[in-house]
Amino acid sequence: MRNVDSLRKWTTVAGGVLLALGPVIAGCTRESAPPPPAPAPPPFAGPALARYEAMRIPADNPMTAAKVELGKHLYYDSRLSGDGQRSCYSCHVSEKGLTDGQPVAIGAFNRKLTRSSPTMWNIGYHSEWYWDGRAKTLEGQAKAAWSGGNMGASGKEGAPGMDAICATLNQVGDYKRMFQEVFKEGCTQDNVPKALAAFMRTIVSTDSPWIRFRDGDTTALTESARRGFQVFDVKAQCSKCHSGLLLTDQQYHNVGVGMTAKEPDLGRYVVTKEEKDRGAFKTPTLLDVSKSAPYFHNGSVATLEEAMDQMLKGGIPNKWLDTANLQPAKLTKAERADLLQFLRELTVNYTITPPKPPQ
Numbered sequence: 001m002r003n004v005d006s007l008r009k010w011t012t013v014a015g016g017v018l019l020a021l022g023p024v025i026a027g028c029t030r031e032s033a034p035p036p037p038a039p040a041p042p043p044f045a046g047p048a049l050a051r052y053e054a055m056r057i058p059a060d061n062p063m064t065a066a067k068v069e070l071g072k073h074l075y076y077d078s079r080l081s082g083d084g085q086r087s088c089y090s091c092h093v094s095e096k097g098l099t100d101g102q103p104v105a106i107g108a109f110n111r112k113l114t115r116s117s118p119t120m121w122n123i124g125y126h127s128e129w130y131w132d133g134r135a136k137t138l139e140g141q142a143k144a145a146w147s148g149g150n151m152g153a154s155g156k157e158g159a160p161g162m163d164a165i166c167a168t169l170n171q172v173g174d175y176k177r178m179f180q181e182v183f184k185e186g187c188t189q190d191n192v193p194k195a196l197a198a199f200m201r202t203i204v205s206t207d208s209p210w211i212r213f214r215d216g217d218t219t220a221l222t223e224s225a226r227r228g229f230q231v232f233d234v235k236a237q238c239s240k241c242h243s244g245l246l247l248t249d250q251q252y253h254n255v256g257v258g259m260t261a262k263e264p265d266l267g268r269y270v271v272t273k274e275e276k277d278r279g280a281f282k283t284p285t286l287l288d289v290s291k292s293a294p295y296f297h298n299g300s301v302a303t304l305e306e307a308m309d310q311m312l313k314g315g316i317p318n319k320w321l322d323t324a325n326l327q328p329a330k331l332t333k334a335e336r337a338d339l340l341q342f343l344r345e346l347t348v349n350y351t352i353t354p355p356k357p358p359q
Contacts, residue, residue, distance in 0.1 A: 044068065047204040051215060052245050055124050055201060061139060061194045063201065069355075070178045071199030074192060076354050079169065082108045082152030082159040088196065091117040091150065094350035097292030098203070103299025108152025109159070114265065116299040121287045121348060122246050124201030131281045131297045133252065134271045138200060142193035162189035174358030205287050207349040214245055221345050227335075228342025236312060236329040236339060241283045247346070252280035253325060256316025257296040265298065278320040290344045304343060312336075 044063040048055065057063055074080055075088045086108050092098040098120040100106070105113040115131050123129070128136060135141035147153050147162055155161025160168075166187035169175045175187060183191045205211055212220035213229075221229065232238045243249045252268040259279045268277035281297045294300070295307040314328035315321055331339065 046202045047206045049122070049125070049204060049206065049211065049245060052125065056127075057201070058137065058139070061197060063198055064182070066178070067182045067195055067198045068202055069199075070182050071195035071197070072352070073175075073178070073355050073358055074196055075199050077357060079172075079357075080146065080151060080153070080165060080192070082154060082165075086151065088145070088151070089354070092120045094352075095291065097121075097288030097290070097348075098350070099292045101293070103294050105150065107149040111149055111152075113149050115297050116294070118282075118284060119288060119292055120200065120203050121205050121285055123203060124197075125246060126250055128250070128282070132268050132271050133282055138197040139193045142196040142200070143189070146193065146196075147189075162192070166192065172358050178358070203352070205348040207351060208287065208347065210247070210287065210346050210348075211245070222341065224338050224341040225345040226342075228338035228340070231331065231335045231339045232342055235331065235335065237327065238311070240325045242286050247286040248283040250283065252277060252282055253322040254279040254281075254315075254318065254320045255296075255311065255326060256318050256321050257281070257300060258298045259316060259318040259320075267297070276320070279318065280320070280322070286343060286346050288348050289346055291347070305340060308336075308340060308343065 044065050046063060046068065078085055078087045078090070080087065091100045091105055093100060100117045102116065104115055105117040107113050118131060124138065126138075128134075129138060129141035135144060143162075145151055147155075152159050153162045153165050155164070166189060170179070170186040179186050179191065182195065185191070209220040213226075218226065232242075241249050241251070241253055254267075254277075256279070258264050264279060266278050268280040268282075269275075271277075289295075290304055293304060294302050295304070301307045301310060310316070311326070312329050312331065314323075315326045
């Protein structure tokens with residue numbers, strides 16, 4: 001009987017212990033369960049060229065509508081610059097074919113830079129950036145422009161650095177909310193370029209007579225411009241470099257521009273140190289070329305007619321001239337007029353509305 005009583009007592013005690021531990025065990029189970037995954041951001045359907053390869057988006061900077069919207073605000077906001085006077089858009093205005101209309105760019109603190117502002121059309125489809133291709137990612141280009149002469153957030157000579165500007169933007173309620181929504185943190189020197197790059201990838205030439213023409217709408221260009229395209233493509237062979245839907249091969253060519261200077265800008269050579277790249281610069285797109293005067297990397301040619309004639313002559317002679325792709329072309333007066341008309345009709349409508357500054 002004593003054994004039976006002892007067993008009953010032990011069972012009662014053990015049961016009480018288990019009951020007491022129940023909430024603890026249950027609590028441990030709840031705490032150790034993995035949290036539910038965060039909802040994925042909605043898919044972003046931005047502008048794209050239907051008859052061109054898909055834009056390559058970095059795995060560490062996926063496109064979302066919220067990120068593009070943040071980047072758009074930053075792109076137009078002069079508070080991002082070192083002097084608080086210039087925005088990214090200041091160098092890429094719609095009326096100037098997304099350039100600034102200056103021979104060479106004017107950066108923050110009104111400092112003259114060494115090369116002209118290139119157009120932004122279809123910049124997300126490129127594989128290298130700047131006239132010499134030194135930037136290997138669009139995010140890297142955005143960060144370099146922000147911290148360099150363009151935007152002047154260098155942290156040198158009394159100018160605020162990127163972190164200081166972020167500290168200011170983090171005090172702006174709208175920005176604080178948007179950065180938290182997109183990046184789950186405030187403004188940083190790394191996430192600003194990501195947002196800017198996301199927005200810049202939406203600057204696509206979808207509304208263009210050239211795009212419609214290439215998509216099969218022959219009426220998108222006038223009869224003169226259509227004849228001019230044939231001159232461009234066949235007799236003048238401009239399409240050797242200004243090729244495809246983007247009107248650029250994204251390669252580097254010496255066309256002689258600036259090579260007669262006492263100390264010429266050596267362009268791509270500075271990046272590669274390869275002799276063949278001396279004085280070579282990236283082929284610019286011809287989209288909106290009628291608006292983007294003056295021309296070439298140093299803004300040395302004032303009008304579209306002069307730029308066209310210079311190239312029709314085979315460029316400017318120098319030791320490294322790219323004669324493989326650049327040969328003189330003799331056109332009749334009518335052919336020259338048609339070619340010029342074709343270039344003038346390579347316009348693009350910029351339909352992006354500047355946002356209201358965040359408050």
